Amino acid sequence: MSEHATVAVDTTAPLADVVPVRGPRWYAGRDATMVYILLAFLAYAALSIPRFASPVTTGFLLLDVVPTLLIAMPMTLIIVTGEIDLSVASIAGLSSAVLGVAWASGTGIWVSIFLALGAGLLAGIFNGVLVAYVGLPSLAVTIGTLALFRGLALVVIGDNAVANFPNEITALASAKLGTSGIPLVILPVVFVVLVFGLVLHHTAFGRGLYAMGYSKDAAHFVGINVGNSKFWLYVASGLVSAAAGVFWTLRYTSARSDNASGLELTVIAAVLLGGVSIFGGKGSIPGVLAGVLLIGSLNYALRLGRVSDVVLVTVTGLLLIASVIAPSVSAAVGRWRHSQRLRRHLARDQGAEPG
C-alpha cells in the first residue's frame, strides 16, 4: 500500500503526511482529473453554448449515454482484472432480437423482457466458462462470441424488425422525472452504477479483482478464487449488456439484429478514457463515470454547436490517445527538466571549482 502511495505522492514529503492516503490522494489522482475535466467542460459548455444548459439537454444527453454507461460498469471490472469482453454489443443485439421475436409471437411484454435478459445471462455464462474454466484468452474468445452472438441474433430475428411494442412500455423508456428533464430510466442505471461501485471498491471480492489484475498467480496464492471471480464478471457483463439491449429496443421502438453494433469499442474507449489501465490492476468507477459522461456531453455539445456528426468520432479517438500518452509525455518532460537542472547544477559546480 505504502509503496503505491509513494509512487503517486511527492517522495520528499514526510511519511506522516502520506499514510492517510485515502482522501487527499484521490483528489490528485488520475480519476479525479477526469472528474475535473468533465466539470470544467460542463461549465464551459453551459456558459458558452446556447441552449446547452436546459432540461432538454439533460434528457437527451442522459438517454444517449445509458447503454454505454450500463455496459461500462461490468467492463470496468473485467478490464481491472486484466481481461476484456468484446462481445457486449452482440449480446445487446441478441437480447434485442429475443425481445422482438418473443413479443411478436404473442408473449407478454414482461415475460419477453425476462427472456431477453435470460439470453444475455446464458451468453455471459458461455463467455465465462470459456475464459474462466477452460482458460482461453479472453480477447480471442470474445472476438469469437462477438460473431457468434450477433449471428444468433440474425438466426432469431433474420432481417425483420419488430416495432409494435406497447406504448406504455416504450414511453417508460423515455419518460422524464417531472420537469427536471432527467429520464426515469436513470434511477435503475444509478442503482447499477452504485452496485458495481460498491462491489469494486468496498468488498473483498473487489480488492481481489485488483490483485488479479496485477498478478493472477499472486492472487491465486493469497487465496483468491481467480476462476470463479472471472466467471461471475462475465455473467454480470452478459446480464447488464442484455439490459442495455432491452433499453435500446424500447427507446428506439425497434428490435433488430444489428442494434447496438459497434458499441463494444465505444464502451471500451470510454472505460480507458476514465483511467482504467488495459493491463489491469488500475481504475475506478468514478473515473469511468466521468469518462462516459465526458464523451457523451462532448458529442452532444459539438452537435449543438453544429459540428457535423461525422467529425465526432475523431474527438473520441483523440481524447483516448491523449489520455493514454499524457502520462508518458509528462514523464518525458519531467526527465528533461531533471537533466536540465542536473546539468545547470554541474555547470555551476565546475564553474566554482577553478575560482
Add this chain to the structure above:
Amino acid sequence: MSTQATQTRPGPSGASRLGALLRLRELPVTVALVALVIVTAAVNPLFLSPQGMKDLMLNATIMMLLAAGQTMVIVTRNIDLSVGSILGLVAFGTGSIFAAVPTMPIWLVLLVGVGFGALLGSLNGLLTVWAKVPSLVITLGTLYVFRGVNNGWAGPRQFFAGDRPEAFGNLSVDTLLGVPIITVLALAVVIVLAVYLAGARSGRDLYAIGSDPEAARLFGINTSTRVFTAFLVNGALAGLAGVLYASRFNAVGATTGSGLELDVVAAAVVGGVAIFGGSGTVIGAAIGAILLNTITSSLTALRVDKFWQQAIVGVLIITAILIDRLASLRHAKHLREREGRNV
C-alpha cells in the same frame, strides 16, 4: 536445458517428419478449408466452376492481405485495430486521385496508396513504441481518428466504378492462369512476407519479441525498431488492400471498410496465430482469411439459411482457439516428460 533438447533432437526421419507435420499450426485450418471445399463441391458442382473459383479468390483477396499484415503485428504481441479505417481512407483517396487525374498511371496510384497506408501505420507504430502504451488502446484511438478524417474528407460524397479508368477496374476482372490479377498481387505479397518472417533475421526477431519482450531486449534486439517496422508494414498492406478494394468494389465513401478490424483479427486467430504473440504464420492467417470468406459462399451454395452464416463463423473461431489450447497443453506435457527423462 532447452538448447540441449534441440541438439539431441533426432534427424528428420519419416516418423518425426509426420509428427512435425501434425504439429503444424496451419494444419487444422487447412484441413477445415479442404473439407469445406470438398463437401460443398460434392453437393453443388457449380461451386468449383471457373467462375465460382474466381469469385472465391476475389472475395478473399482483401482479407488475405489484411490478415497477413495483422499477423506481423500480432506476432510481436501487439494488435492493430485501425486497419479498417486505414483501408477506408486509402480507398477513398484512390477514388479521389482518379476523379482528379483520370490519366494517372495505375502503378503510381498503387505506390501512393501503399505509401499513404505506410504513413498511417507508422503513426500507430510511433505512438505505440514511443509512449509505451498498449497498441490495443492506441489503435482503438486511431481507428476513430482515421475514420473521422475519412468522414470529414468524404462527407456524403462517393466515388463509383464509373469514375475510375477501365484498366483499373479490370485488375479484378482479368485473370492470369485463371487467377484474378489482384489475387496474384496479394499472393505474391503474402509469400514474400512469409519468407521474410520465416527466414530473415529481423523476421525471426519479431517472434522473439512476441514470446518475451524483456528477454528479446536483453538479447540485444532493437525491439522499438522492430515493432515500429511491423506497424509500418501492416499499414502499407492495408494501404495496398485499400487500392485493391477501390478496384474490386463499385462504391467507396465515408464508411468503406468500417468494422473490418475484428474480422481480420478473427481470420488470423482461425489461421493459428496466437493472440498473445510469439507464434503463427502469415500463410496460416491467409488460409484463415480464405476459410472465413469461403464459408459464406459455400453456405450459400449448400443452401443453408444465410442467417446462420455469422453464427457458424463464431463457432469456427472458438473451435480454432480451443484446438490451439489443446495442442499447446499437449506440447507442454510432452516437453515436461522429455525433461523428466533427461534428468
